[in-house]
Amino acid sequence: MKVNDEAREKLLNEVTDLTESELNWKSSEDKWSVGQVLEHLYLMEGGIVKTIQTQLSKGKPHVTPDKPIERTVDRSTKVEVPDFARPGDAFYTLEQLKEKLESSHNGLKQIETMVPEDQLAAKSFPHPVFGDMNLAQYIPFVGYHELRHIDQIKEVKESMIAKK
Secondary structure: OHHHHHHHHHHHHHHOOOOHHHHOOOOOOOOOOHHHHHHHHHHHHHHHHHHHHHHHHHOOEOOOOOOOHHHHHOOOOOOOOOHHHOOOOOOOOHHHHHHHHHHHHHHHHHHHHHOOHHHHHOEEEEEOOOEEEEHHHHHHHHHHHHHHHHHHHHHHHHHHHHHO
């Protein structure tokens, strides 16, 4: 969970001073606001927690080699957002989003703490980019995914400054 905790700290530092107006600002209709990025991260992390839990209880053993999940931070490759992780158009407050992110993060920490790594490594689930990926790798994947979106948040903030 080291990469996850470090990513979360960077994420919160990046957004902590934003007003509600800035949090919900979009450079265009087809771009996400910072709030939508945060909601996406919450939905993705929570979805991965549920997937890991389901696969642990119902999935068949399927060992797969480790994937280069560190490449997740490379934003030159566009990835289609799965429906379950697509943010809505609600008006966000930072406190609401922080609570959601803390909840999903705690769920992932609980899995990492309670489930032996060999049990996680013994089962896999298909990832849209990496193919079959063992459940143990999904935990740090969340951290790398978050780092990817921190760069997106920085771009949104730069656009906001440029338009002022």
